[in-house]
Amino acid sequence: MDLNKKYTPQTWPDHPETATMEGKNKFIGFWLLLAAETVTFASLFATYLALKDKGPSGMEFAAADLFELPLVFAMTMILLTSSLTSVYAMYHMKNHNFKAMQAWLMVTVLLGATFLGLEIYEFNHYVHLGFGYTHSAFSSAFYTLVGTHGAHVLFGLCWFIALMLRNAKRGLNTYNAPKFYLVALYWHFIDVVWVFIFTVVYLMGVIG
Amino acid sequence: MAHDTHTHVRSQAEYEYVRRQRAKEMRNQLTSFAMMIFLTLIAFTTVAADFSPYLITPIILLLAAVQVVLQLYHFMHMSNKGHGMVAFFMFSGMFVAFITILALVTIVWW
Amino acid sequence: MSSIAQKKGFGAMIWDYLTTVDHKKIAHLYLASGGIFFLIGGIEAMLIRIQLMKAGNDFLSAGTYNEVLTMHGTTMIFLAAMPILLAFMNAIMPLQIGARDVAFPFLNSLGFWLFFFGGIFLNLSWFMGGAPDAGWTNYASLALASEGHGIDFYSLGLTISGFGTLISGINFLVTIINMRAPGMTYMRMPLFTWTTFVASALILLAFPPLTVGIFFMVFDRLFGANFFDVANGGNTIIWEHLFWIFGHPEVYILILPAFGIFSEIFAIFSRKRLFGYTALVFATILIGFYGFMVWAHHMFTTGLGATANAVFALATMIIAVPTGVKIFNWLLTIWGGSIKFTTPMIYAIAFIPSFVAGGVTGVMQAIAPLDYQLHDSYFIVAHFHYVIVGGVVLAILAATHLYWPKMFGTMLSEKLGKWTFWFFFIGFHLTFFIQHFLGLMGMPRRVYTFGADQGWDLFNAISSVGALFMAIGVIILLINVVITTVKNERVGNDPWEDGRTLEWAIPSPPPFYNFAQTPLIRGLDTYWIEKMEGNKEGMVYAEPLEEIHMPNGSFLPVVMAFGLFVASFGALYFLDGDKAWALPVLILGLLMTFGSMLLRSLKDDLGFHISKEDLIKDAKGGSMDGSK
């Protein structure tokens, strides 16, 4: 493959992410990884549901009194929006508009970082209330499920940033286009997981 | 391994057509986004409005499912060409996910 | 890296294997390390049998016995059987579909090294304060109560090697989906490729629950989480579910490739097309699918309730149907064929009654009320060794003989091969047949000793003698390997003379780029078709001779895996509290891993090209780097 080949919007392939064999492989491989991630998160959700509100006898924290919706609502809106901004980035990627893509990726990263900041704030808040990781089976399951999601967000952010920096000077080619495409897919997947977290953990938690 | 992609240079008309298609698609994406926001709002309001849990739970789970479909099919393009195997494995994954959750919510405590 | 060979020294060869991304060499690595772990697991089995040779024996102490038993099961399943099968998948599957390599050569190497260091880590527990001792199933209540670091070695070691396996699984799936040669439709793929495909899909979906379960275990033991801590609201049954949601598909991950290997053997040595190819393919897929819906048959006595038990009992029984379809199609494949009793074929022939015997006892265990008696007795031990040894290990031994020439270019001695077979086969039945009765006579499994007054002495003694026979068989195989390697008589493309699939159309061992020109596939059993039509070259080509693009070798996979290995020691000793070095070690290890990951993604790795001239020279008999 030739890295120096320069593309213009006219010569840029329709599906740059699968224009090369490597791209095709990465594309399928990554989706398969997402299938495995689906099962991973399912195991975490299942455990959470089984251990919800379970703790030592006389435990004081239950989901219904712990969670506060306004913060979760804000987090949800931010993450959903970041999903849209990454779609914009991909739109410009397909149009071979590198600058616009980088700009939208930047917005996505900022939104993602805000989300992560809020999550850290939330965890910190609970810990200060006395609901620490070792408090009960419920707390362990809660932090592990939501924290694993948070770790995915963090990883996604690092991935975005690494790609943006690495390719800042090079522009788009068929070698890095699949990478941008995959991280966007990953970001959507993180959003999908969050949809279930806010539904199953927070909303269903609040209604008891 | 790969033989290099043959570069195809589009004519101006072709090029404009493709761009229009993409812009149209982008407008669709915006619509799905609006729907997602809307569904989320409904979910949060039903809970805030304090209906009976037996009513709310199925509704918000359904809303979540719809959102997932929107993400997968619109944002992640799972219905596009070349996604046959992808869809197969994602559905297999969801199947395993489903029975795992079913088992752990039904037969762990009894 | 240059593509043209010079004569290489020993050091260079080692370096070559450390950095290789060639699927054929990675196969060698898997075979060698899986083989060594098999010997270790086998020695552990011998220790078990020596201890149980007579009543009240005190060869092993109670605690040591539990360690040996746990390590035997864990080593055999995760570090021996699965990797050896991965070796054959790596060596053969890309050749069967006409690919130049797997989809992700770099990840292929990473997968191997993760498995390798995970396995080493697990086995180091013997020297560092005790091996895991809660059974290979590692049930949570006992695992949490277990003292020392054994269980932590188990958790961290299996996590590392589990990631390796998952990576391999994804790699094979993508290879099969994307890299098939022109004309190689799904329904023309050889059965070994098909079973690789389905087994990889099972790896993809079954390993995550195990990984999650193990993470819970680590968090509980090291960081004070309460997933399984009953006093704090935890629930140990969650571990049982997560383990078996993985564990049952796992046994099909083992048996399906074995089925694939036997399918190839039956066709080759009966000189006949597989009977009911389509049915065999669908049976494979069905087995994979059902495999996910039956896990609770390991938990009939846990107390899940009558409804759950009944449902899982019925679901389990259904698996007998697709498996039966396979058995009968194999029988009809040899029926009307021309059977040649080579070593691989003898294994295949011996496999049928052995596996059917193991399968039907499985169905008996699926009868939940009957399983209340059988569960955790030696009947179970007999069942699973019948399917595993009578199925998987026989397949591994058969494939070793069958594919040795393709992997190394020389033939294992047929005579010694048959000696191995007879010792192993007789020893196998001697060891395990009798154990059905031990179980029925009330002997529980996982007991380090038994009293003399319970009527189990004789059968246990017989069982131990059988194990000795198996050991002799294995030793003969080792001798065979040494002799063959020393003699080094080279063989051609198709040493068995009746090869049918694409791998037999290219030299043994194949050049490192496999196919100078990508072949065109015109039907099932490609090579057979070309042979029958008198095509001397053995294949037709889909493209003119052109430059070939190949990936570069890399040392990074070793570094990444080694980093996790180092980090695991840090994590393990971190919470002892009195070891100041633990945290730095943990950080150092993670830095190594993530640093090399970063390096990998920042540094472009575009591979290299083999020129047309070199290819032509090579075809004329020159030899290039990568071929042995």
Place this chain on the structure above:
Amino acid sequence: MIKGLKKWRLFALMTALVVFLAGCGREEISTLIPAGEVAQDQFNLLILSSIVMAFVILVVTIIYVLAIFKFRRSKVGEDLIPEQVEGSARLEFLWTSIPIVLLLILAVPTVYSTFDLADVSTMDVQAEDGESMTHLTVNVTAKLYWWEFEYPEQGIVTAQELVVPTGERVYFNLISADVKHSFWIPSIGGKLDANPENVNTFYLTFDQKSSELEDGVFYGKCAELCGPSHALMDFKVKTLEREEFDTWVAAMQEEATPAEGALAQEGEQLFGLEGAGCIACHAVSGSGEGGIMQGPNVATFGDRNRVAGFMEHNEENLKKWIADPQQYKPGNLMPDPKSLNDGKEFTEQELDALAAYLMSLSVEE
């Protein structure tokens, strides 16, 4: 090959012979000699499924043997290229449907028995005449590495020996006090796990009087790996006719009588709080509730037939056990004897006294 087959036949013959010689195991512990309704049901399932499986194996073997004899290359000719048959839809149908039929034959009794054996709905039902419970309930607590049996309605507790009436259903509530164990009496019926987090309930029926057996008892086992001494976690099961059982219960409910004889009295002294304080963990009276004492109740020690569940029942073994429990049952929770006896080993004299005392504890005489 032919040579090999001969070996195989010989080997099969030998195996059959050996199996015949060894019979079906010992009747106090073999699932093949059922002594209760549950085990009988399960044995019937074993026979039924074995017949089905034998049929399957037979069919496969016949096709198989015919094939490898008829179609060997030496017979069909070196150069023969067999016809490349693709398959046969009819045959596929045949060998899909026949196994399904066989499985249906197994499925019906499976489902029936599964529900039948799990049916504990009559557990708390009063007898017709309203006088007493018709059925006995035993609460079983599994511990490292011994069993406690509490009879809640009778107000008595035993350890290591389960005494039950014959000919009626006995219900069991199982739980574990530490790690997971599994409760199994092979000749009486299949097992059920004792989990740490919940009570599992099932029933068994004891149809044979254990006095007819060689040892006078059936044996029960722990079937789930629970630590180093998992193998040694046996318990004995004594089955009595209802009247004898009632007598036994009455004897259990009585207060313990003081020891007789100088040696035994010395032992009692040592056992008590002024001595080594064994009594802090081991109750010597059969009446009471379960789950209170740390160690097994020794009220019936003299009636047991095993020391520590697996050693022959004599004073010699008892003394060895008391002097160094960890050596005989690694990982058990009995404190180090020195820590009880002011940092000293028990002397021979003290051991004799303790043994004499313990052996004198009996409710059956």
